[in-house]
Amino acid sequence: MKILLTGAAGFLGSHISKKLIDNDHEVIGLDDLSTGSIKNLDQLINHPKYSFIEHDVRIPYQARVDAILNFACPASPVNYQKDPVRTIETNFLGMINLLHLANETGARIIQASTSEIYGDPTQSPQKESYWGNVNPIGIRSCYDEGKRAAETLCFDHRRQHNLDSRVIRIFNTYGPNMAIGDGRVVSNFIVQALRNEPINIYGDGKQTRSFCYVSDLVEGIYKLLQLDKNPETPINLGNPNEFTILELAKIVIEITSSKSEIVNNPLPLDDPKQRCPDISQAKSILNWEPIIELREGIEKTAAYFNQII
Numbered sequence: 527m528k529i530l531l532t533g534a535a536g537f538l539g540s541h542i543s544k545k546l547i548d549n550d551h552e553v554i555g556l557d558d559l560s561t562g563s564i565k566n567l568d569q570l571i572n573h574p575k576y577s578f579i580e581h582d583v584r585i586p587y588q589a590r591v592d593a594i595l596n597f598a599c600p601a602s603p604v605n606y607q608k609d610p611v612r613t614i615e616t617n618f619l620g621m622i623n624l625l626h627l628a629n630e631t632g633a634r635i636i637q638a639s640t641s642e643i644y645g646d647p648t649q650s651p652q653k654e655s656y657w658g659n660v661n662p663i664g665i666r667s668c669y670d671e672g673k674r675a676a677e678t679l680c681f682d683h684r685r686q687h688n689l690d691s692r693v694i695r696i697f698n699t700y701g702p703n704m705a706i707g708d709g710r711v712v713s714n715f716i717v718q719a720l721r722n723e724p725i726n727i728y729g730d731g732k733q734t735r736s737f738c739y740v741s742d743l744v745e746g747i748y749k750l751l752q753l754d755k756n757p758e759t760p761i762n763l764g765n766p767n768e769f770t771i772l773e774l775a776k777i778v779i780e781i782t783s784s785k786s787e788i789v790n791n792p793l794p795l796d797d798p799k800q801r802c803p804d805i806s807q808a809k810s811i812l813n814w815e816p817i818i819e820l821r822e823g824i825e826k827t828a829a830y831f832n833q834i835i
Contacts, residue, residue: 528552528590530633532583532624533597535562537703538638538696538740542595543570545744551575554589558582560612561600566703583620584612587627593751594635596624599673601640603666603794604709610668617672618679625683625691634690636751637680639760641697641801642670651804654695654760664796677760690756694747697764697803700823701740702830712737715775716824716831719784729793731772736802738765739823742816749812757811764803765816774820781824 529546533539534555539562546553552575555567559580570576581587583598599616600606606613621637628635644652645660652658660670680691700712707717718725746763769777775788808814818826 527592528554529593529595530554530556530589530591531595531597532556532620533562533599533638534578535559535564535566536597536601537566537705538699538743539597540566540703541701541740541744542597542747543567543576545748547573547576549748553577554579554591556581556583556587556598561605561705561708563705583623584615586623589627590631591633594624594628594633595638595747595751596621596635597638599669602709606669607665610665613668614672617669617676621676621679625679625689628689628691629683629687634692634751635680636692636694636747637676639673639677639693639695640669641695641762641764641803642666643674643677643695644801645670646796646798647800650800651766651802652762653804654762654807661796666796684756684758692750692756693760694750695760695762696743697738697762697801698735699738699740699743699764701827704827706831706835711735711771711774712824712827713831715778716782716828717835719778719782719786720828720832720835722785724789725775725779725786726789726791727771727775728791728797730790731775731788732770733797733799734768734770734801735774736765736768737774737820737823738763738816739818739826742818746808746812746814749814753812757807759807761807761811762803762805763808763814764805766803766805767820768802769820777821777824778828781821782828
């Protein structure tokens with residue numbers, strides 16, 4: 527297929543780009559480079575089936591393609607809260623532009639949504655049928671509500687225009703090509719540990735997350751892309767094994783043999799207390815579940831950061 531991938535130079539986008547090229551697809555990678563890095567694409571940039579274009583998805587883009595994968599949006603609180611208006615515009619206007627392109631070309635489109643649409647959940651694990659508990663006017667709402675609106679657009683286009691639009695809800699993912707200082711907990715902890723700096727935990731560290739290694743996530747995304755029939759439901763992709771933030775910090779310290787001490791800081795506003803996916807639909811529809819557990823993934827990710835810091 528000829529595939530348009532937005533957010534191509536980001537953490538996830540760079541891994542998806544490689545997966546697509548390795549499977550002999552032709553890829554047009556778009557990224558405005560506001561948070562992504564062209565260095566993430568060093569191995570692909572000269573490939574005959576790969577082309578990169580610096581472009582902001584808030585502006586329409588035209589190309590004849592068979593599929594569209596929309597991963598354009600900062601994904602860490604530090605980055606998406608720097609310019610919240612741009613964040614929600616990227617989610618909303620970008621989705622509108624790409625859906626119009628899909629309608630014009632007949633392309634299949636996949637929207638990268640997020641577990642953040644569940645907000646601070648009142649049920650766990652979170653199923654796709656759960657409507658969530660989101661603060662619509664909080665400091666995270668530019669991202670949370672932007673992604674929720676993008677999902678609405680996808681399903682309205684499917685109902686009204688019979689468009690093959692698909693939605694994945696991505697839970698915490700980590701691995702090589704994460705950026706230093708992007709504010710995500712795994713990269714923060716590993717960099718602080720490798721530098722023997724204090725590891726900063728927000729709150730008491732009892733809040734939980736479920737961490738999925740990037741290669742597992744990319745495999746799930748690719749399975750959804752290849753699926754013949756539209757599943758007609760969002761699909762959670764993540765690792766259902768749940769850890770407290772304090773447990774994560776201790777694992778990182780152990781694996782890196784760090785001398786770092788754990789320091790507690792005030793909890794940010796609207797920070798969810800729990801995040802854990804129900805992946806029943808991913809198992810049944812995609813025949814997918816993660817295989818790399820946290821310790822192995824942290825070892826791989828720490829090795830990457832050890833090379834670049």
